[in-house]
Amino acid sequence: MDAIRTVGLTKKYKDTVAVDSLNLSVSEGELFSLLGVNGAGKTTTIKMLSCLTTPTDGDAFIDGKSITQDALGVKSVIAVSPQESAVASGLTVKENLELMCGIHGFEKQKRSEKIAELTRLFGLEEVINKKAGKLSGGFCRRLSIAMALISEPKVLFLDEPSLGLDVLARSDLWDIIRSLKEKVTIVLTTHYMEEAEALSDRVAIMRNGKLIICDTPANIKKEADTDSFEQAFVRIVKGATE
Amino acid sequence: MRMLTFAKRNAKEILRDPLNLFFGLGFPLVLLLLLSVIQANIPVNLFEIQHLTPGITVFGLAFMTLFSATIIAKDRGSSLLQRLYTTPLTPADFILGYTLPIVPIAVAQCVICYIAAIVLGLDITVNILYAIIFIIPVSILYIALGLLCGSVFTDKQVGGICGALLTNLSAWLSGIWFDLDLVGGVFKKAAYALPFVHAVEMERAVLLGDFDGILPHIWWVLGYAAVALIFAILLFLRQMKRQ
DSSP states (O other): OEEEEEEEEEEEETTEEEEEEEEEEEETTOEEEEEOSTTSSHHHHHHHHTTSSOOSEEEEEETTEETTTOHHHHHTTEEEEOSSOOSOTTSBHHHHHHHHHHHTTOOHHHHHHHHHHHHHHTTOGGGTTSBGGGSOHHHHHHHHHHHHHTTOOSEEEEESTTTTOOHHHHHHHHHHHHHHBTTBEEEEEOSOHHHHHHHOSEEEEEETTEEEEEEOHHHHHHHHTOSOHHHHHHHHHHHHHO | OHHHHHHHHHHHHHHTOHHHHIIIIIHHHHHHHHHHHHHHHSOOGGGSHHHHHHHHHHHHTHHHHHHHHHHHHHHHHTTHHHHHHTSSOOHHHHHHHHHTTHHHHHHHHHHHHHHHHHHTTOOOOHHHHHHHHHHHHHHHHHHHHHHHHHHHSOHHHHHHIIIIIIHHHHHHTTTSSSOHHHHOHHHHHHHHHSSHHHHHHHHHHHHHTOGGGGTTHHHHHHHHHHHHHHHHHHHHHHHHHHO
């Protein structure tokens, strides 16, 4: 079964079509990237898939559950790490993780195990008792993704996960994302072409709300007749404009 | 369970901010002490401790508006709310989770004010206990105003609107600092059309044991609290939908 399947997914705001009849599918355990210039419809797509906004037309199925008919069911299998830090700044790292455990109704035993596991996986031991508001950008982003993984989601949405991070913090984050591959289906949005190429199994490029290509990074480069993924992206997006 | 976890987080965020502690608990105490000193030197009926304390306990609740508005506005700004909207938390969990933890803080503020007032010479009577109980509906009104502002404004706007405008409105139009009869006219009419002076007069009546004097003020307080809460819920749900 596909982890995600969209069927004619559409979102209109008055005269603007933000997402135009999107049809795509993402397999279980796949790391799938959504690329596009600003206003391409990536964020609106993620918002619809995570039940933050309702589609104007069409539907999408996450783990077989409809986003229009079974929002609660969808919310039980997804997690979102938004573009901004999205952490409780006055709480410590441990308390942030406990907050998410409590919200998902975990018992004390499971709570302790889950926190220990994610603290280890994300290398948060040294900052576990530090307030989230005092963390560096890299640690804050790690905490944000760890909080998203608390609920053991089947599908994880990562919106611009490495935005604003320095080279080392980004490299550390990529290692963590790679370690999650195949354990959870990941949908990633990013403006960094090298990030999409390095991490993704498949990439979808959107423009003006429409899907213009969906393939592996290697095939996309081949299609655009270039060795550079960034160049391929530019050619494909410009080609769609002309 | 989920709602309580969220409420606990909100209480921690509020109580860990030293500015909140100063303004929420310290500032009303400073005012109580300062005005009592003025009263000792230049006696004014309005600043007698049994008149002053109920007013200060109501005025202090303006900071509860600031607390609730700030935490919601910050959560919206940082996308924490966006993250939480994708969890099984329901709209009721959010509204109760933001409202409930501030009620005990408001009660604690009121208790501290009365302890200070007793030290300053207020007679100990059972009416103090009633006055503390009657502060709860007033605190709901102020918290709802915060929920409403936090759902609409950014955290910076909230500082100006709740921190300055509402604090001043609830001070000037409440009859705490000066007798509204001294101004009279439209000003007095406007004050009595709003809930602040009614909240103060209700608390004064309770503290004096004049339970007939609670009316009609309690209806104004309850009415405004209900309307503010309904609007707050509607605006919160609207911004939730917009996310």
